[in-house]
Amino acid sequence: MGHWVKKYAVGMFPGIVLVVTVIVALLMSSSVHAGGAIGDPGPGGGGNGGAQTGYGYGWYKFNTNGAGTGTPGSMKSDNWASVQALCTAAGATTITAFIVQTSRRTVSSSVVYTYDSTKYRTYRLYLGNNGGYWQTYAQAQAAFNTLPSKGVDTRGYTFGRNVGWFCSDFQPRDYSLTPTITGSPDFTDGNSTGSSKATLNPSVNNTGSVSSDGNSQWRVVRFNVAPGGAIPVAGESGSPPELYYGYGAVAIANGTGVTFQRNVTNLSVGQQDIGDLPIGTRICFGLSVQPATQNNGNWRNSAPFCVTIAKSPKIQVRGGDIRVGSNFADQAASSGSNITTSQTTKNR
Structure with a gap:
């Protein structure tokens, strides 16, 4: 598109032994990671509120909102509401x-x-094989092993040793970010010393299910394409936008540490002077955003918005003829040329 101008989880809890009812209060320090939560209450032992393996035990899947499968009665530390929130x-x-x-x-x-595989597998009444919301050892371990792929930092936690709960079913x-830049030229009329400008309208469309992670960045670059040169197309690249577009592209605006909400985010870029360049030159502006998606760290680059330098002639006719039909430097055909006239009368 061109225009003519005139001159972008895991928690752990202490173990339990059979038929022990000693209550031990522990504190849990939690921190949120991408995709889950980590808890580390420290060492400890004993029962809590009459809990005994003889009454049944195992891995169980609860809904985060408490609906359907309800909630457990208590925890060895912290409280269930904080785990639900995490x-x-x-x-x-x-x-x-x-x-x-x-x-x-x-x-x-x-x-x-905390599930301790050295103890609990020897006790009776394991309920993990009952189906429904109960989970077998294998099912729980398989779900835990998928956490890193969900963005959960599980370092320091080993299933069967110090894991008591973890977020699941993510x-x-x-998110997917698509940059677009459009614009319009602002013509300066009336004299040869006037300077034309371009108004830019860059935007980023997030078509994903969530906002970007707050580490996104965008950049608008400017470059000039000589008559006959090829205009770059939209695409992705591991290189910065200046290298992707080429033609000596330089950044004129940027933003870092940005969170792009779902749908379209409009960006603000100041009006740009076109300058006095050779006829047929294209002045182009490209918008790029990075990362392109939650698992694609490349720059995603827009199709550029370009304006083209063209003549704005003024003539005087003194007994001669005017000939039209010649094309501009980058114009494929010369059809459709015409002359629009006006008359100025000067009294002598």
């Missing part, structure tokens, strides 16, 4: 937790503990 913020819809039931023998009265957290 997993909800991470985009997870469920929490897979290791629970031990009390004498009431219900999930809603159970207590969340919603899609994808």
